[in-house]
Amino acid sequence: MDAALAVTGLSKRYGATDALRGIDLEVAPGELVGLLGPNGAGKSTLVKIACGLVRPTSGEARICGAPAGSPAARGALGYLAELFRFPGWASADEILALHQRLARSGGGAAERAELLELVGLGGEAARRVETMSKGMQQRLGIAQALVGRPALLLLDEPTSALDPTGRRTVRSLLEELRRRGQAVLLNTHLLSEVEHVCDRVAIIDRGALVAAGRPGDLSGISGVEIETASGIRRFPGATRDDVPELVARLVGEGERIYDVRVVRPTLEDAYLAAVAP
Ligand SMILES: Nc1ncnc2c1ncn2[C@@H]1O[C@H](COP(=O)(O)OP(=O)(O)OP(=O)(O)O)[C@@H](O)[C@H]1O
Numbered sequence: 001m002d003a004a005l006a007v008t009g010l011s012k013r014y015g016a017t018d019a020l021r022g023i024d025l026e027v028a029p030g031e032l033v034g035l036l037g038p039n040g041a042g043k044s045t046l047v048k049i050a051c052g053l054v055r056p057t058s059g060e061a062r063i064c065g066a067p068a069g070s071p072a073a074r075g076a077l078g079y080l081a082e083l084f085r086f087p088g089w090a091s092a093d094e095i096l097a098l099h100q101r102l103a104r105s106g107g108g109a110a111e112r113a114e115l116l117e118l119v120g121l122g123g124e125a126a127r128r129v130e131t132m133s134k135g136m137q138q139r140l141g142i143a144q145a146l147v148g149r150p151a152l153l154l155l156d157e158p159t160s161a162l163d164p165t166g167r168r169t170v171r172s173l174l175e176e177l178r179r180r181g182q183a184v185l186l187n188t189h190l191l192s193e194v195e196h197v198c199d200r201v202a203i204i205d206r207g208a209l210v211a212a213g214r215p216g217d218l219s220g221i222s223g224v225e226i227e228t229a230s231g232i233r234r235f236p237g238a239t240r241d242d243v244p245e246l247v248a249r250l251v252g253e254g255e256r257i258y259d260v261r262v263v264r265p266t267l268e269d270a271y272l273a274a275v276a277p
């Protein structure tokens with residue numbers, strides 16, 4: 001089975017700027033991959049190339065086996081742009097109906113109602129865009145990307161305007177997509193989001209891939225720190241299960257224990273270590 005997204009040796013140069021310098025990245029069918037990186041790293045450029053909106057300088061992107069930009073590739077993906085704006089006079093239902101026509105989806109009113117429900121906008125079908133908050137518009141944008149049940153969703157910072165409840169809604173939505181076997185490439189600056197929902201994470205910096213793996217694996221080595229009368233003793237690699245033994249040993253050696261801390265490095269630590277300051 002073809003990868004939902006296969007990017008090989010992808011480079012993009014804008015004038016004197018190397019936005020991408022030879023990126024290799026795969027998203028398997030049904031896989032949820034987080035794409036992280038500082039401002040200007042090249043995340044949106046990669047997604048735009050996958051959509052066929054930007055032509056690569058070299059290398060290629062394939063969607064379910066079809067070259068990016070081809071009708072087959074476009075038909076297999078849903079896209080929410082980083083900066084998008086729907087016409088203010090249109091209702092939520094009209095926006096989705098328009099995108100059903102563009103995506104040639106035969107899902108009709110049932111699909112529109114299901115998508116609005118999925119993004120927490122059930123009951124808002126008749127509401128006009130100009131009366132919606134930014135967060136509601138962003139959720140409508142996600143519903144729009146889901147029209148026609150694409151095999152691959154490209155979401156460029158889909159939760160940047162959402163409050164914590166909205167983010168939770170989107171997180172459950174992403175989990176639902178995984179159950180349905182739809183693949184997602186999620187651009188975001190929210191590390192906690194990636195840590196919670198993504199199967200895999202890729203970190204790019206200045207156009208190059210600097211780290212990739214499962215969030216737990218990237219987070220690095222954990223350990224135990226024990227504060228004793230003679231100072232802090234560190235046990236790299238030790239886990240919570242080792243704590244009773246370690247404490248007993250130190251007490252046996254005559255140490256007095258004041259505090260015990262199980263250290264679990266976060267994805268944030270891994271991210272900060274991977275990207276240049
Ligand atoms: N159309 C363009 N013309 C010229 N330079 C561009 C263009 N689009 C992007 N760039 C440059 O390419 C680089 C990568 O930009 P890109 O938007 O892909 O970054 P990003 O990782 O999405 O950043 P952010 O987190 O801020 O959204 C930046 O240096 C940007 O200025």
Ligand SMILES: [Mg+2]
Pocket residue numbers: 043044045082156
């Ligand atoms: Mg961007």
